[in-house]
Amino acid sequence: MVRGKTQMKRIENPTSRQVTFSKRRNGLMKKAFELSILCDVEVALIVFSPRGRLYEFASSSILETIERYCSHSRNNNTSTPSESVENTQHLKEEAKNMMKKIDLLETSKRKLLGEGLGSCSIDELQKIEQQLDKSIAKIRAKKTQVYREHIDQLKEKEKAIVAENVRLSEKYGNYSSQQARKPYADYISLSSDVETELFIGLPDTRTRNMSH
Incomplete structure (x- = not known):
């Protein structure tokens, strides 16, 4: 349980x-x-x-x-008060540095999105453009890779479908040829069993023969 x-x-x-x-x-x-x-x-x-x-x-x-x-x-x-104050100051400095890094990252993100570019210099704009070009190149490379993988998958599916078609053609092609030959053989047999009256000559001759 x-x-x-x-x-x-x-x-x-x-x-x-x-x-x-x-x-x-x-x-x-x-x-x-x-x-x-x-x-x-x-x-x-x-x-x-x-x-x-x-x-x-x-x-x-x-x-x-x-x-x-x-x-x-x-x-x-047993830590002294001075050590506690130093530890507190150290933590405050680390927190301040982390906040500065976060602000820089947020500013960089906005600039990459095309926001807040009015205060940028030519050099800064060129650097942003280079970063975007690198990002676009990576995105295109990844996109091309995904397309190639998708095409390879489609090719594999195509091969499987072609192989299945060949198998079905071989299986049902022989059956169709046998069915096509069978009606013709039946027709020949039926024609040989039918009696027909065939008369060659003038119509009056045909009449006399029929009266006899």
Whole structure:
């Protein structure tokens, strides 16, 4: 049976919430224990239930692990105010440079679209023209490539159609020739079975012969 994906929000049903808490808590404890054994790391886990009950796991001493964590946090937060100001100034400078680059790109884009060219010098206009020529050359080359690929596909389809026509001609051409010969043979056979009265001579002679 496929398990559905659990939506990450608070479980409203108290019974379901308690059952889920128990299962997930035990699984979390198990994973913490496995991580400490397999990777030889120091792990401390603290969980408080909705009713305030404490659940904890520690690979050594949970108090020592907490003290180690606090000491590590203090050592990483010992930067002086001057360093913080320098970092802030550096971030502001980077943001200002990024805004300048964005403005230059927007201006260049507008000029390539033919907008805001009144303030451009001859050299700038020539550079824009060269950029457009290069872009047009690339577009035409890509267009030619697409056309060639399309033509090659059509040629392959044409070959397939011609081959199919040849096959059908060979198949039904023999059948048509056999059907054409058959009526002629039937006509010859029918003509040989028909009796005809043929008389050559004058009409009165023909009458006398018929009276006899």
